[in-house]
Amino acid sequence: MRDFTWSHGQKKAARVAFDLASQRDTQAIRREVEGMLQNSKDARVVWQIEDYLYERRREHDRVFDYRYSVLIFVFAGLVRDSLLSEEELEGIGQEKVEAIRAMLSIR
């Protein structure tokens, strides 16, 4: 895949989309933790929460990698996982959105 160039405005749009997806992922984790607490009267549920958060944090840190060299793949994964819509990526440039769409059509 060819290298993409990022204009100042495209970088700003990328950051907004990236942070939005990160927030959505974190919010989903929070809801899961709240659900675990609500569904258990046993205090030891905190150890299940710790296991869950440990795994989810590793996953989160692995996925949310803001390097321009990999960002197009990151965004493709976020669209696939419904953490971003293609529309929310419009600001990063038409050619990049099309590359993402091409990637997602392969699977």
Add this chain to the structure above:
Amino acid sequence: MRDFTWSHGQKKAARVAFDLASQRDTQAIRREVEGMLQNSKDARVVWQIEDYLYERRREHDRVFDYRYSVLIFVFAGLVRDSLLSEEELEGIGQEKVEAIRAMLSIR
């Protein structure tokens, strides 16, 4: 410190007290986690919760060591930390409760 002997009944009482203290500690951790969630609208509070649980679990596992060779020291620590009262340890035998009291008077 001399080795203590544990009768069957004293072992049962020790287990009950140990589990009670463990439950109280875990319950306190749960309340802390619930408080952190209640006091923060930011979903990223889950990462603070993960850090908190990681530390507290290490501490919990270190403290709650059910080997008869160390149990008297474990109980002394639990009384000091208000996770058990001396009265709740009555069943483990008068000589052990006195040893615990002696330990706690040193500090």
